[in-house]
Amino acid sequence: MTEQKKRRSYSSALRQEQAQATRQKIAAAARELMISKGYADTTMAEVAREAGVAVQTLYTSAPGGKPALAKLVYDITLAGDARPLPQSDRPEIQALIDEPDPARMLASYAAMATAILRRITPVHRVLRAAAAASPTDAGLQDVLAGIEHERLTGSRGPAEHLHALGALRPGLSPARAAAQIYVLTSTENFEKLTKVCGWAEAEYEEWLASMLAAALLRPGG
Structure with a gap:
């Protein structure tokens, strides 16, 4: 493996880890808010603020709005982590x-x-x-x-x-x-x-x- 390929592989793995960590933070924040406030009273802006991410990042991680966010919460809670496995x-x-x-x-x-x-x-x-x-x-x-x-x-x-x-x-x-x-x-x-x-x-x-x-x-x- 060339040095360039090693760097590319390392960079890809790092981005994947960062994306997983972001999804985990978003799911944890949304889960806490939905359980404490209810689904209807939980807003995307509140979840973004609680997770420490931009609202756009929220929509990137959960395309489709709040129903997609609910599914993300469910899937990560079910699996126990955010790994794409x-x-x-x-x-x-x-x-x-x-x-x-x-x-x-x-x-x-x-x-x-x-x-x-x-x-x-x-x-x-x-x-x-x-x-x-x-x-x-x-x-x-x-x-x-x-x-x-x-x-x-x-x-x-x-x-x-x-x-x-x-x-x-x-x-x-x-x-x-x-x-x-x-x-x-x-x-x-x-x-x-x-x-x-x-x-x-x-x-x-x-x-x-x-x-x-x-x-x-x-x-x-």
Whole structure:
């Protein structure tokens, strides 16, 4: 590699790190404001000021205005960071794929899902409330619909993995298994059990693992 290529590669990596850091700051500021004030009462100017960036930078990071900003908040909260790395390529997902025992895989999946739900539920609650209050806000409605579609699509991964292991209940297709995973891991279920019923998160995780195993796995498997 020539010196010029090294410099170009270093410069590109540095710009990428800076962009990630900026997106992280923006998402953190928007998340704090949306949870404390609500989606409707949070302005782009307030988020820019709280994040310490120009308003134009905000629109560059979230093209499409406030609905796009809400999706950025959701995505970064879901992932836990601003790295442009798909969920399917993250180490915790690879560990699930590498697990040959179906019951242990579902226990690990339940632990991962619980950690994600702990982060994402406050954001999802705010967006649900805003969408219910503003049914004509097409941008926000599209964001929520897209989130649900992504969740269902993401549920197909573990379902297909269990199918490949020959571990699904007789007659249960991967598509139906994915639908059950999607429903069992909803933020609404997590919220009702931990906030309304007063369960500890460890109790929810244990319940989720047992429900997934009972619904999906071949008896005796």
